[in-house]
Amino acid sequence: QVQLQESGPGLVKPSETLSLTCTVSGDSISSYYWSWIRQSPRKGLEWIGYIHYSGITNYSPSLKSRLTTLIDTSKKQFSLKLTSVTAADTAVYYCARFSYDYRFFDLWGRGTLVTVSS
Amino acid sequence: DIQMTQSPSSLSASVGDRVTITCRASQSISSYLNWYQQKQGKAPKLLIYAVSSLQGGVPSRFSGSASGTDFTLTISSLQPEDFATYYCQQSYSTPFTFGPGTKVDIK
Numbered sequence: 001q002v003q004l005q006e007s008g009p010g011l012v013k014p015s016e017t018l019s020l021t022c023t024v025s026g027d028s029i030s031s032y033y034w035s036w037i038r039q040s041p042r043k044g045l046e047w048i049g050y051i052h053y054s055g056i057t058n059y060s061p062s063l064k065s066r067l068t069t070l071i072d073t074s075k076k077q078f079s080l081k082l083t084s085v086t087a088a089d090t091a092v093y094y095c096a097r098f099s100y101d102y103r104f105f106d107l108w109g110r111g112t113l114v115t116v117s118s
Numbered sequence: 119d120i121q122m123t124q125s126p127s128s129l130s131a132s133v134g135d136r137v138t139i140t141c142r143a144s145q146s147i148s149s150y151l152n153w154y155q156q157k158q159g160k161a162p163k164l165l166i167y168a169v170s171s172l173q174g175g176v177p178s179r180f181s182g183s184a185s186g187t188d189f190t191l192t193i194s195s196l197q198p199e200d201f202a203t204y205y206c207q208q209s210y211s212t213p214f215t216f217g218p219g220t221k222v223d224i225k
Contacts, residue, residue, distance in 0.1 A: 105152075105154075
């Protein structure tokens with residue numbers, strides 16, 4: 001059974017960097033695109049970006065200047081780094097599997113709440 | 119960015135009711151429209167993709183349709199486990215965008 005699990009700090013100070021990792025179990029990380037999506041009361045569900053093991057990335061223009069994603073196929077993990085965070089980045093962050101052929105998010109992690117506060 | 123709107127934002131219904139949720143895209147998105155169900159404290163779950171294709175394991179009481187840039191999710195006979203929030207999402211172009219959601223609760 002394929003599962004995704006997010007991990008990372010739940011509290012980040014303003015102006016610092018938010019770092020999260022998603023671990024993929026039960027499937028090859030090379031077969032899909034892997035995405036980050038966040039959800040907040042203010043903005044609802046917001047797509048952050050995706051990464052493919054080949055190095056292909058696609059980011060939301062609103063976050064692109066602050067965003068880096070990496071993928072480690074040996075560990076079956078992909079990660080997100082968002083710099084210069086503010087309270088507006090407070091959200092539940094989900095990692096999700098994106099099927100490029102069918103253009104849907106068919107598998108999601110449970111999500112992790114990240115709060116930006118001093 | 120393509121804007122997605124949904125109506126209503128919430129509705130109250132009874133078990134057995136037929137429920138219809140509408141989603142509208144700000145421009146043509148072809149058939150790249152998906153529907154997700156989210157229960158409180160859980161991640162969204164894919165219900166329908168490409169307007170009307172049911173994801174595996176999703177009950178047949180769920181269906182989707184389209185007319186131009188208007189899309190509809192229908193639950194033919196609402197069941198207790200269907201009380202949740204429903205989101206549409208376009209994957210026609212990046213940035214992928216979601217609708218604001220429709221909360222279905224018990225009447």
